[in-house]
Amino acid sequence: DAVFFCPHAPEVECDCRKPLPGMMFDIGRRYGVDLAQVPMVADTLRDLLAAQAAGCQPHLVLTGRAAALGDDELRRLLQQVPRTQVHEDLPAFAQFLLEREHSTASVPA
Secondary structure, three states, rough: OOOOOOOOOOOOOOOOOOOHHHHHHHHHHHOOOOOOOOOOEEEOOOHHHHHHHHOOOEEEEOHHHHHHHHHHHHHHHHHHOOOOOOOOOHHHHHHHHHHHHHHHHHOOO
């Protein structure tokens, strides 16, 4: 029910332009969520750094801009943002979320 974007030019020093986490903080406030529980999908290092800075769970999809990453570039990117989970594409990420939800729902209390 909302679209979030940074309206500022790159030369404007704002906190909502990635890799700074201001936009994610706005999202967390709007929806009253703990960002540590929020998965953030990215296809660039800048997006992953924003996820990390906001405390979100970083996920990289190997489509879009990330499709052009070579093995060495991918390795360097993952070293810069530890705990990043990698998915082949958005459907694979969605499947990961569904499986994670199913596994946590089936664990007895």
